[in-house]
Structure formats: structure tokens, C-alpha cells
Amino acid sequence: MRVLGIESSCDETGVALYDSERGLLSHALFSQVAMHADYGGVVPELASRDHVRKLLPLCEEVLSRAELDLSSVDAIAYTAGPGLIGALMVGGSFAHALAFALDVPVLGVHHMEGHLLAPMLEPQPPEFPFVALLVSGGHTQLVKVDGIGRYTLLGESVDDAAGEAFDKAAKMLELGYPGGPQVAALAEQGVPGRFVFPRPMTDRPGLAFSFSGLKTFTLNTVNAAKADGSWSDQTRADIALAFETAVVETLAIKCRRALQETGCRRLVVAGGVSANRHLRKVLSEQMGKVQGEVFYARPEFCTDNGAMIAYAGCQRLQAGQRDGDRIWAVPRWPMAELPPLDALCEDGLREPSN
Amino acid sequence: MKLLALDTTAEGCSVALNLDGQIIEQFENAPRMHTRRIMPMIRELLRQSALKPADLDALAFGRGPGSFTGLRIAAGIVQGLAYGLGKPVLPVSSLAATALVAREQNPGPVAVAFDARMAEVYWGTFRVEEGRVQPLEEERVCPPDRLSLPTIGGDERWLGAGAGWLLCDEMPKSVCDAVTERLLEAIPTAGAIALLAQQAWLEGAAIDAAQAQPVYLRDEVAWQKMPGR
Ligand SMILES: Nc1ncnc2c1ncn2[C@@H]1O[C@H](COP(=O)(O)OP(=O)(O)OP(=O)(O)O)[C@@H](O)[C@H]1O
Numbered sequence A: 001m002r003v004l005g006i007e008s009s010c011d012e013t014g015v016a017l018y019d020s021e022r023g024l025l026s027h028a029l030f031s032q033v034a035m036h037a038d039y040g041g042v043v044p045e046l047a048s049r050d051h052v053r054k055l056l057p058l059c060e061e062v063l064s065r066a067e068l069d070l071s072s073v074d075a076i077a078y079t080a081g082p083g084l085i086g087a088l089m090v091g092g093s094f095a096h097a098l099a100f101a102l103d104v105p106v107l108g109v110h111h112m113e114g115h116l117l118a119p120m121l122e123p124q125p126p127e128f129p130f131v132a133l134l135v136s137g138g139h140t141q142l143v144k145v146d147g148i149g150r151y152t153l154l155g156e157s158v159d160d161a162a163g164e165a166f167d168k169a170a171k172m173l174e175l176g177y178p179g180g181p182q183v184a185a186l187a188e189q190g191v192p193g194r195f196v197f198p199r200p201m202t203d204r205p206g207l208a209f210s211f212s213g214l215k216t217f218t219l220n221t222v223n224a225a226k227a228d229g230s231w232s233d234q235t236r237a238d239i240a241l242a243f244e245t246a247v248v249e250t251l252a253i254k255c256r257r258a259l260q261e262t263g264c265r266r267l268v269v270a271g272g273v274s275a276n277r278h279l280r281k282v283l284s285e286q287m288g289k290v291q292g293e294v295f296y297a298r299p300e301f302c303t304d305n306g307a308m309i310a311y312a313g314c315q316r317l318q319a320g321q322r323d324g325d326r327i328w329a330v331p332r333w334p335m336a337e338l339p340p341l342d343a344l345c346e347d348g349l350r351e352p353s354n
Numbered sequence B: 001m002k003l004l005a006l007d008t009t010a011e012g013c014s015v016a017l018n019l020d021g022q023i024i025e026q027f028e029n030a031p032r033m034h035t036r037r038i039m040p041m042i043r044e045l046l047r048q049s050a051l052k053p054a055d056l057d058a059l060a061f062g063r064g065p066g067s068f069t070g071l072r073i074a075a076g077i078v079q080g081l082a083y084g085l086g087k088p089v090l091p092v093s094s095l096a097a098t099a100l101v102a103r104e105q106n107p108g109p110v111a112v113a114f115d116a117r118m119a120e121v122y123w124g125t126f127r128v129e130e131g132r133v134q135p136l137e138e139e140r141v142c143p144p145d146r147l148s149l150p151t152i153g154g155d156e157r158w159l160g161a162g163a164g165w166l167l168c169d170e171m172p173k174s175v176c177d178a179v180t181e182r183l184l185e186a187i188p189t190a191g192a193i194a195l196l197a198q199q200a201w202l203e204g205a206a207i208d209a210a211q212a213q214p215v216y217l218r219d220e221v222a223w224q225k226m227p228g229r
């Protein structure tokens, strides 16, 4: 089955063609990051406007790169949520109409399931069951994964997501948007140990996260440095490193706990923050010590992309799951509510038939 | 020719077929239900006329102005259909479609006003004659007190159309006085869009699917830029 995947939940338009036999055939992405950078964050109306401009040209690009035409598309998958409602509606409307025109099935998939399954596109994909750490701009979650659609939430952030914390720290450090990669780059120049940040919620049992205290701590540190005259490029780098280290170690501690609690030996890390090299290094070392394995997507598939949607959609479409005529756009949608692969879904994943 | 038109720019959700000049239309009052209703309505309309999507020659849509979300649903649907079928698109102004709805049986000049929120109106002036809608000025968005009417022949009477005329008290007196007759309830329909699209088609105005874009009119909303950008 050859699936055209469409992602438009936030500030990137992504399209990809995935073949269940041959794997990923091609993909294309347009990032709106430069446009939103002027505003210091995503402006939903501008994001939606850009998706309507970019979606169709990206589809053409993906097909021409794969040297195929529309007649070779067997099904269409699009991101139905969670995300920005207006942005989701663009992808959903286009996907439904295209599927109708081509007379092929269409399915609205879950954006976080896309992130979660992105490592499946790599040469050595993880086997089920595993523990997944989802760390992105909107989510920080630990999930036990027993199969597609069989998710148990183990813990999540009670406030900011890890990616969001990176973005906010970036602003305080006078860096641009999105902040994650820029904080990480600045942290490389940092001197370890000059600042020590707390490791929130690691002193008590449980798998919940909290990053808003770290944000306040960062702000206080920045303000103190500005007040005592020590604010400099080196100080910024040192703060960036202390911040990054605190986030990374907090995530690592919780991953270790989740693996212990579930008895899993495999860890999958997905979402934009999983591109962070420091995080990958610490988790790889930690998993090495316990003879466990850790899996990631390639960096370009850590952030939003069409390939993960095409892949996730393909798994479910092959199992016969599909939308009816309703275009789904679901801004909030807990991943644990997803039906398993063997559930009968003829009117989308939100409303299984039994 | 066979043309499918749709409109989701306002509270209504409507689809229409133009089969060599004969209009078959379905309209539902569906505020915030467009994503539920539009595909079933398209499917049903084609079924009733025993048409397959591939039988269509072109697609038309209400390109705005109107609800931003609605415009994008229409544009997304039409792009998907046109791209999948390899057929061209005819975008139609929702103000012009409303002008036709208001003046279909009763030709003359018409001033269409939609409530654009934020204390502004979307505004377009047209002359409707023999089922054709001629724009008199460029469409715009502005506060009601800054509206004006173009000059027309002395014995002609303006007709006001659209819910934007509810803001009449805030319009200049000259505008209000010139427009005594008003059809507040006039809204764009897929049927009117299908008629206007047919003319545009004959004039060679069809475009590629990728060019089928909404016309928002309001392009500078107060999004706060970062200092220095
Ligand atoms: N190298 C990195 N280090 C740290 N954070 C990073 C890195 N690269 C990206 N990020 C962060 O990842 C986030 C973007 O990831 P992603 O695109 O998965 O999130 P999203 O789609 O906005 O949110 P969600 O997927 O939860 O809806 C941003 O917050 C960004 O700062």
C-alpha cells in the first residue's frame, strides 16, 4: 500500500509518500520557522495561511521526486490532531477532497503517534513493547507502548513541555525562535559547573515532569548576572549549558525509572527535543550501562514531518481503519484514547465503531 | 459544461452543480459544521445527478472575503478535488456572489457589506445586469465610517446587500441616504458562484489548482512583531 502523508498541525507543512513494501519513497517539508521568528512564536492565522499555499506544491514535489503520479497513491493520511485547529483543517480538507477525487481511503491520524512511530522509519526499528519518551514543543510524556494504539500513559509534564522550556529559555538568553537548537548550540561553548540548576521532581517518586520552575530559575539567573555585571556571551553559554544539562538529566532520570517500573529494556525517544545531541549522549550511555537499547528517528524526522504521518497512517489504513466523510480536526486529543490496530474504525480514529 | 461550486465563507454550507447553465443546489445552515457537512453534501449532489467526480470540467469556490477558516476549508477542498481530478479552478468573490443573489431578478447597482468584525466591514460595489456582475471598484475592508459609493447614473437606485448593513448607523450619511433598500439576509450561495464561474470559464479565467487561494482582504491584523523586525 502506498500512502501519501500530510502534516499541517503547526508551523511546518510536510508531505511524504510511504510504501508498505519499499519503505519511504520521498518526502518534502516547508518550515515556516523564519516567518514566525519575527513574532517570537507561532502565529496561528499566519500558519494556516501558509499551509494553503504550500500543501499542493509539496505534494507535486514529493510525487515528482518519487517519479510517480497521483494514480499510484493507494490511500491518504493526514494529521487530524492534536494541533492548531485552523492549520489542521487545511490539511484535512485537502486530504479528504483529494481522496474523494482519487477514490481511495483517507484517515486522520494522531500527530503524537506519528512522532512516536517515526523511529520505525530507520534501518533498525524498535520492537514492541517499549517505553517511549515523547519530548516536543507541546508534549513531555512517558508512555508504555505494547503495540500500535496500545498506549499507557506513565507520566507527563504538569506544566510546560520540554521543548517549550527550551524555547522560553532561548528568549531569556536573547536567542531566536525556535529555541531548542539555538540553546543547544550555545551550550556547546558553556563551561560546566559554573551554574547548577535544579532537577525538578526527581527527589520524589513518580514519572511526572515539571519545567516551569526551571524557567523561573533561568530567569533569576539571567537577571542576577545582568545586575552584577557578569552578563556576557560566556555567561549566556554557561547558563544555556546549565539549563540544558538540567533538562537532559531530569529526562534521563525519569526514563530510567520508567524502564525499571515496566521491566522494559527498549527506550524510544521521539519529538523535536529528541534531536538534542546532549540528550542522546546521556541516554545512550545510560542504556548501555543496563544493556538496554535506545532508538531515535533521524534528526530531520524528530521535528514535524510528513513521513511520520504517512507511516502511521499506512499501518492503520492497511488494517482497514479509515475516515468516513467527516474531516477531523481535533485540537486536544490524548494519545492513550487511540484505538488499537484491530478496532473497527470506519468513521475515523476518534469514533471506533465498537 | 459541468461545474461543481462550493461555498463555506459564511454560516452557510452550500454546494451546487452548473450543468450547461442549469443549477442544482444544496444549502445548509451549518455554522461551525463545515468540516462535517461539506464532503457528504458534495457526494450526495453528484449522486443525485448520476455524476462521477471525473465527469466534472471545473471546480469553483467562494474565495472570500469571509470567515478565514471557512475560506481555507473551501480552498483546501477545491484544491484537493482539482488536483486529484486534473481539472482547473474558478475562484469567485463572495461579495460578487452576494450581489448576484440580491439582484438576480432586479438588475442595477448593489453595494455589498459583510461584517468583518473588529469594527470593520468587507465592502464591494457592483452592477448586476443580465445575470452578470461587474465590479465597480476594488473590494476592500475598512471601518464603516470610511465607506463611500462610486458615482452612478442619476435615476439609478442602490441596493444594499449583506449583514454588514446592520452597521448602517456608523456609515457616512451620504452612503446611508443613497441606499434606502436593503437585503440584510443576502449571503453568498454556491448556486450564484456556479453561475459566475461559468461566465469566468467562458472568459478563459480558469486557473491551476495550486493557484486557488483565498482572498482575505484583511492581511494586516495586529500581530505583534518582535522589536526591530
Ligand atoms: N536540538 C534540540 N534541542 C532541544 N530542543 C529542540 C532541538 N530541536 C528542536 N527542539 C525543540 O523541539 C520543539 C519542536 O518539536 P516538534 O516539532 O516535535 O514540536 P511541535 O510539533 O511544536 O509540538 P507537538 O509535537 O507536541 O505538537 C521546539 O520546542 C524546539 O525548540
Ligand SMILES: [Mg+2]
Pocket: A111, A115, A136, A137, A272, A303, A304
Ligand atoms: Mg510535533
